[in-house]
Amino acid sequence: MKAGKYNIKELFSNKNIESVIIPEIQRDYVWGTDQVNGLLQSIFDDFLNFLETKAQINITINDDKSLEKTLSEYYKTIKYNTSIGFIYAYSDFEYPDKYFLIDGQQRLTTIYLLLVAIASEDEQFRSQFSKLYFKNGKSFIEYRVREASLLFLNQSITHTIEEKKTSLEEQYWYYNFYKNDKTIQSIINNLKTIKDFLSENISDINSFKDYVLNHVQFWYFDTNISEQGEELYIYMNARGERMQSNENLKAELLAKISYLEKKNEWGSKWEEWQNYFWIIRGKHENADNVFNEFVYCVAGLENQKNNVGIIIKNIDKVFLTPTNNQILRCFNDIAVIKKHIDSLKTILGSEILEFCKSNNISHNWIIKTRNEIRRLLNNNQTNYFIKIDDTNRGTEQNRMVLLWSILELFLDIKIVDLNLIISLRIIYNRYYNYNRAVLTNLNDIEKFKNKGFESVVRENNNDEESLKYKFLSARKDKGYFNKMLSLIWEIEDHPINLDGSFAQNINSAHLLNYSKNISIEELRQVKDKFYELFPVKQDKNVDWTNYSKVLRCLISYGKCWNEKVTNGYDNLDFDSKKRILRDLDSEDERCFSRFFNDYLVADNLSQLESEIVVEPRYNEQTEDWLEAIQWYNYHLKEKMWSEGFFIAVGGWNFRKKDRYFPNRFQLVNTKGNFQGGNPIVLSKKVKVKKN
Structure with missing residues (x-):
């Protein structure tokens, strides 16, 4: 069976495929009601769109109605098919016409059970099902070692399509130990779920059956034929369809593995990883977005660590995702990906929170960090292959500081201890400080792990x-x-x-x-x-309710604002709260520090305000900003900031002398500039008579 896109009918009725075998390395069939209903609803929604659409195709070749109908149906097939993703399998010359499934068991088994349920409702399809999909009373899907599961599947199919009303559990061939068999219990529950869904939603079972057989599609890839990778990639691109990069990567990496047992083992692990990323997928319908972004992230990390030398430039601010070959160059084998996924699982797992709780260490910031990691992997497409010292790529570098540093910190970690928690906190602080020194942080991680957090x-x-x-x-x-x-x-x-x-x-x-x-x-x-x-x-x-009162106090301590020139006029910035509360513009006066020390021993803010905001000496001839600002601050109180936390002096329309300080132009409260808003001349708000 060649690589390519197939529908369900082409798989189950293929004369060259006797059966699809679930090898022993694969886990049980474990899909529950939510997953089954999710798949059924997706198929049903596409089915409704398929029925309702009226494809308009202009035919000019002799008014050929037959051709028009054919093309219309083909158009509807392309536009309204349901894709169930990738099915990975391999063939073995010792078992001709049998294909061993690596990935896709849950989806394929559910689709097969759907056909069983349809056959139980559609008498015409029942004979077709028995002839093509249940030959000689044997399921198209076989379990290599789990004989009980295979025996039960065959018996339950016979029982179901014969429309017997009694439950499966009541049959003489239903053994007590079946209650503990995950696959058998999933088959029982999911058959019921499927039949209930059909009963509630499908009125035309024959049309729905045709849609499932002909328009539910998947991509097939034989992992034993590595040449199919390039063939499939070219084919999909020619069709304008994009294969999910993690699926393509999986196929390529599995193709490198020589031993069949190892190939099955890693194929099973990859399916577990897909299930894990399904859990952290956020609002995405499937796990592909988050899994792909994680693969790009760790591939970029390996590219940097091992000096692979791949650099990808953004085109028109759009990140071009790395090609499959570029990603493969970053991973020498599939085990590298496993290490990074294990690292992510530890970060998002319960162990670090339990350590903090048991040692009475603040841990809400860890929850915030984990949420931020999920957000970055789910909501952003980051170029992890930038030139690492490109000063125009600050956003990407900042994300690398968080994700790369933490993944490296937790790589091969044996125990969660205080040093690990403090090292994580250092990275957390650096990220929110918009640190962009990627290489410095990676070097520091090595020091943290080898020498402890004191190395900082x-x-x-x-x-x-x-x-x-x-x-x-x-x-x-x-x-x-x-x-x-x-x-x-x-x-x-x-x-x-x-x-x-x-x-x-x-x-x-x-x-x-x-x-x-x-x-x-x-x-x-x-x-x-x-x-x-x-x-x-x-x-x-x-x-920020208290900010204007705090600002009144700070002005009483001294100059706390940032002065700048905007469009030819002086603009005094009192709105840069982050800078003002850190005394970055108050020079040696340390306005906020002095205020906060006083506030620590004050009963409340109002009491402190009344003590320190006192009427300053009025000096009409002053040219000192501070004297003028302090005078207005005392007389106007919080009205001084009606428009916003900026004072403009010398604006184009405000070139008159200030009424109270004639050596200055009018002091005007603005929202930051004169574009919009209602600038207020401070002197017009003061009710003080000049002597």
Whole structure:
């Protein structure tokens, strides 16, 4: 049987195929009601579309109605067929006319049971089924070793197509041990599910039977004939159809395996992997998207690690997926993929969460990391074959920092311990800080695994990461270490703190001084007061209700904003909250740090505001931004920010002298620019008389 696309009738009535054999290495037939109903519903939906469509094809050759009908039916077949994917098998010269199934048992067995159920309802088809698909009372699908399963399948088919009303379990040939046979129980349950579906949905059983036989299609691939890979690839592309890359890769990798037993073993593993990716497929109908993206991801990782040298450029911002040959160059054998899948399973498994729970370590961030991994694999098509130092590929590099680093961290891991959890946390922080140093992170992973997380502490490095882990390393043997670790992580996990991108990668140093001896109580107070100041809503976004009051306080401490020139006018930016709360623009005045230290001992924000926002000395001739801003801040209170958190000076339509500070143009509150909105001249809102 050559590689290509076939319908069900062409498979089951092929004169060169006596039977399809399920080899001993294959798992049981285990599909449940959900999977069976899902397949049936998919076929039924396509069947309805097939019936309802009216194909319009213009025929100009002698008004040949016969040709028009033929072409119309062919058009409907192409447009409204149901594809059940790939069927992998191999032939063996010792068993002529028998094909050993590697992948597709669940789908093919379900389709066969569907034909059995149709035969029980359609008297005309019953004789055809017995003659073509159940020759001499033998199922077209055979079980190589599981004789009980094969015997039961044959007897249950005979019983079902003869329209006997008694249940299968009531027959004299139904043995007690059948209750523990997964395949037999699945056959019983799924036959009932199929018959119920037909009863509820199908009024014209004959038309539905014709559709199933002629328009339910699959791609066949013989893994013993490696030349078929290229032949099939060319054929599918000529037809304008795309073979799923993981299926193609599987066929190529299995074809490399010489020993039949090993080939069956790896074929079975691949089916298990497809089932695993089905579980994490998100909203996709099948597992192909997430499985393909994972294959691209780890192929890109192997390409980088082993200097394979493949670089793929985006064309018109579109990622061209790697070819099958390129992917094969990245994997020397199928075992490499298994290692990465085992790594992913550990990451998404229960062991790391159970370790954290049993050791009282904060773990919500791990759940968030796992969700982000699923999101990236399901929702993004990332080019993992970019030039690794291309400065224009920051998004791809950032994703590699997360996915590649974590996959490498968990590769061949033997035990989940504290070092693994802390190393994972370091990668987590770097990802949300938009770190793009892919190679540095991969090198650090080796250090984490070989030397421990302390290796992140480098000499003469005073960035937050080093200061924090020096601080923690010095307390590693303390009984309260896990609690201290958890509190710091919970402080960092506030959305304002977690995103340190373009903010010097600061996640907690604006709130904690790691050069001092910080107690558990102080950590807890910092966490509670910061979350009180900026609550996190149920949708995980920040509640900024208090920001205008906080800003009033910060202005009283000094210059806290960023100054820039926009379209020829001065624009004072009070809206860059991430920078303002990290004191990145307040220079040595450390406005937020001083404010927060005072807030820690204040009863509440309003009380602190009333204490520190006092009327400043009025200096009409000042040219100092701070004096003018502080004066307006005191008199206007939160009305100063009616339009937004920007103050513009010198805008084209606002070139008059400011009423209260004539050495400056008018100070105008805007939403960030003068395009739209309703800019407000601050002096017009003040009710203070000039002397």
